Amino acid sequence: MNIPPPLAAFPLVSQWITFSADGVGILSGRVELGQGITTALIQMAADELDVPVEAITTIQGHTGLSPAEGPTVGSLSITFGGQSVRLAASAARMLMLQHAAGLLQAQVGDLSVREGLILKDGVETGLSYARLCSDVDLAVPAKDYAAPKPADQRRVSGTSVPRVDLEARLLGGYLLHDMDLPGMWHGRVIQPPSLSATVLSLPSLPPDVQLVQEGQFLAIVAREEYTALSAVKKVAAQIEWTIPPIGSVHPIDALEGEIAESETLYDSPDLAAGVTEISVSVTKGVIAHASIGPSVAVARWEGEALTVWAHSQNVFALRTSLAEVLGHPAAKITVIFVPGAGCYGHNSSDDVALDAALMARATGRPVRALWQREDEFLHAPFNPAMCTRMTARLNAQGRIVSYDARVVSPPHSTRPAGAEEPNLRAQQFLPNAMPMGPGNDAPQPQGGADRNAVPGYIIPAVRVVRDRPAIVPYRHSAMRGLGALANVVALEQLMECCAEAAGQDSVAYRLWHLEDPRARAVIEAAVAMAGEKDRAEGVGYGLGYARYKNMAGYMACVARVLVGDEVRVTDVWSAADVGEAVSPDGTINQLEGGIVQAISWALKEEVSFAGGQNLTKSWEDYPILRFSEVPRLHTRLIGPQDAAPLGAGEVSSGPAGAAVVNAVRNALGANPDRLPLTRQALVTLLS
């Protein structure tokens, strides 16, 4: 039996599954970010335990109760977290049956479970999970008892049950934004205009508000939310700051400038010369997570005990990071996840938790802190600007014999990481100011900036170098897929260019460089779904393929674009193999959401800078794809349901982005080398 890492770390059944008279509980570290993980976890447990979906509740992301699985990232929630729940649930059922067998003087093999009732030879015994809930010791290793059902015996996993949380999301009360505690006040932080700005003078305060000031950390707290909001706007506009000069280097120019650190991540000794050399280069700008809901947190101090409610991706690291910055023992801090708006990566959800804790400490009241839209666009972490250059060398037959890539990018994660690197924005402004840490990229094969820069195609000699620009005039961290967007866009453009140089059809050319039948199958399926190509004026078609992280889900997309003054994507046909899809409609929803987001990134999105000064303050400065611009989506899952689940949330970003860029290339006959493909970028490309 394959034991996933979280279950290895938290081996006991009781760390994952609880029984009570009311039903079954799942304890999980994986949090519900809108991706549907709650529903999927319940489905996986329902199958193993033979209980209905409605009988299961979850506690997710509670530092006092959940297994400390780490962050909900990387399309790993089913692969690791879900599989842990599945095994623990299977073991829990076995423990229940063993106990029942003793009571009934029966063999376990004669017993079965129907909706939580224990049956013998198909007949009710009067025993049930509810009845035995206090009598069975679950504090035993799951791996000793787990025997999960084979795929063909699952009744709930593999079916599209309705999302258990969607109806609640239509009304107030479900999201952290709606939380209200007795005596709770509302806070808004005043963001210093630069990291080393200092307050020269403060204006007098409007009535009914309290100012929180610790070093250069400033916030306004008031009983009514609108009082705090209107006061913060008034006060922030009147504060005099000393502002040191802002750097003059634009994030894109910094990619061409001094390199602080260069690392060869993947190397082959013999980069054969070949007879033809083909190179492509793709540069993209800084992209914002741009949640529709601004980040929020609620904090309450009761004596030494601090409770923080946050929509963090990692409550466990947030707790130790808060402990470090607040100088308070982690053992006295509880962080509880409550859903917020979709985050798509490391946004400001952790930052605002520290803000709330500081405001609550200073005022002695529970405080709900909320960032403003402008705070998010100016001060939250961003997906970094990056540049990927790739070169392929072809032999006389046109086959790629060697490849090298140079990825220039800051690290793609500066997530809060406890004592070493708490990385919460306000830590820089407190009297004991701490600089933010440098962050990191996961090592290959996952990679960070270099994610999917190692080609999934069969190429005998490969080298990948990752360079860090010396100047990074913004906060950089993780967003959906990390470097996969730019790297897959570049690699798939390279494959088009190589196929042309070799005089081959680009689909056949890709298949020539792929042996994995699952990789070939998604490409063949997506191309077949797209069918006959029309050749109307301005129309282009493009293919994008990747296996996410070269180890997770496979996906191929074909995009049809119509290029006029602007690019319009009309259709995307996609085939994905993510192995087992626990909730197929939810999986498709995730894949399609990733497609829409990737189209938005590729065509529209870039945080605008003048030199090193971020100019983006509102949605007017940062357009994203709108309803009338979303294409028709045709998406199929073609993976085997009896294969291991590979994850889905981030799988589509690279292939969809690459398909769109290749379709534009096809329509224009030019290699797009700069994203986003705005009207201006098209003019530059064609001149």
Next chain:
Amino acid sequence: MMQTVEFSLNGKAVTVQGPPAMPLLFALRGALAHKGTRLGCGEGHCGACTVTLDGVPVTSCNTPLSAVEGRAVGTVEGIVAADHPLVAVLIRHQAGQCGYCLPGILTKAATLIDQGRGVDEICAALDENLCRCGAHARILAAIAEVAS
């Protein structure tokens, strides 16, 4: 300065006190405890706070409380309480992910459906509502099912 404002909220008369310039959104989420209407940008750009004013969709984050005196305000709570057919169809289509944008979209779309508007017109009106999870196509499919 506080002003007392009377209006109809989902068909019921309500009275609320607040600064006249305070956006309607804060009265709804605060004293009136109707938290389905959400604060997104506070600038009328994203549509998360969409309500109806005398049957016309508006953004409540930049509609002053004083402007609703004597008028009829409709929110997502009213749409759900009336069991509008779009609610169940949205859920059946799994037309959302995080759902932060959905109350505003549901309020606008249900209102326009009830006024007999066509899918294309509703889609165009929804260009003022942002969705970041990328559930647009499912939302439009749900609207098309109910509107036709």
